[in-house]
Amino acid sequence: MKYRSYAVIAIGTTLIASLLQLAVPQLLGAAVDDTLGLLGTSNESASSIRESLVQTALLLLVVSILRGFFTLIHNYTGEAVGHMIAYDLRLAFYDKLQKLSFSFHDKVHTGELITRGMLDIEGVRMFFSTGVVRLFLLTILIGVGAYLLLSKDLFLGALSLSFVPFVAWRSAIARLKLRRLWLALQxxxxxIGRIMDENLTGIRVVRAFGAENYELKKYKIAADQALELAGQRIKTRVASTTIMTYAYFLAMGMVLWIGGLRVQEGSLTIGSLTEFLAFMTILQLPVRQLGLLVNSFARASTTGRRLFEVLDLDATISDLPHAKNLDIDKGSVCFENVSFKYGGNDSPLTLNKINFEIRRGQSLGIVGPPGSGKSTITHLLSRFYDVSDGKITIDGQDIREVSLESLRTHVLTVPQDPFLFTSSLESNIAYGNPWASNDSISEAARIAKIDTFIETLPDRYGTLVGERGVSLSGGQKQRIAIARTTILKPSILIFDDSTSAIDAETERQIREFLKTPMQSSTTIIISHRLRSLIGVDEIIFLENGAIVERGSHKQLLSMNGKYAELYKSQTNLFEEENFEK
Incomplete structure (x- = not known):
């Protein structure tokens, strides 16, 4: 255990505080007997009894102070252990989310992960102080107390503890019910987290379609269900605690009745009866806390299971034990009979026997209808997924045998829908290299044709970008994404329809500026706008995950096939004739 010293201190001081608390009934019993001894005694005997009574009172004061001191320590260290464990779990959970493959994130909603990373960790955090420490406290109070009482009077001791078996039975039943309710509630x-995440992410769509009432109703249904489960959980806990408290008071009444009869008979002193009753009074709060203890165990077992369902996952995409760094020489990218499918064996092929090779300074265009597998090629090259069949090599090195860090340092993609962080424009452009110089940032912005716009802003590169870049247009976000990628000068550069929101003239200017950096890179361009691919070295046309046509722009037009048909649908006859001339 990482925080063993804190845990030992918390449990150790809990034991000491419990033992000191158990000394209080004995001191009270002795004080009562001493007080009764003052009656009917001589002055000389009374003086010694008074002295003994003062000593007992002082000792009781010291015990109470020490108990309070050790209780303070165990409360502090118990909370500290919980918070430190929660801190480690948060980091471990966040780190695991960074490493889990896209196939995991494809299936699990972001809102669900946020709930596990916050509420579930909170449930585990509270377990040490409200569960483990409290369990030790109750064990000592009941265990040692039972020994002391049974050794003084076997029958009264057994009567004092008669409620314990019933409480244990009720606690076990309550724990099972609460565990089920906690799981359903979490x-x-x-x-609820998923609904809120989707609503806030798509708030503009919600407002545009006037769907506020529909979204509120959907959220209310989920909230009502959560409230109903919370109500059931509270009813179960309160009912269990009430029944256990009733059993406690019933046992206490029996002790008072039987003990009173014993005092009348003279077989038991009033001080001894006081000791029994004081001990049971001490147990009153722990008995009422048994419901909280059971609730803590039920919640921790539920939230811990949900949390470790993620923490115990193995990333499907990870480095081999002795993976080497990718060594780039010629920048040759080769797909050899690559096939791929999302999901299990029964899923259809997304890519089927893809073959191509491209080298540094060359460019490859990829076109095809939606769902033909264009973006999947970029995901495989960055190894966000592993191929189902065949292999992908870079300079003859299988990308599954090199480290992910080195691979993704050399292979960078400009996505169609770029994500911008809530930070300054400068930080977003320099995201991949936070130590980039101002000149490098400005040059990357100039290449992406976003520098003129930035210069018009009051804070220029220090301007804060809203959440997900909502304060920028689609074209501006794409140009910032281009700048963010080109500043790193990657060996393999992929444009995944990354200029779809940019006007044709600005796109042409960006292509001109990119000519120089593209000479030192291997470039793949995915685009629905075919005029963007006129100057590339080779174009492949995908359909149903397979290459159905390939060649240069002119060669594909001369084939008069699918590419030519698509091109004609985008270009009028006059522009095509001028291009042919």
Missing amino acids: ERMGV
């Missing part, structure tokens, strides 16, 4: 909170 899952429902995950649904």
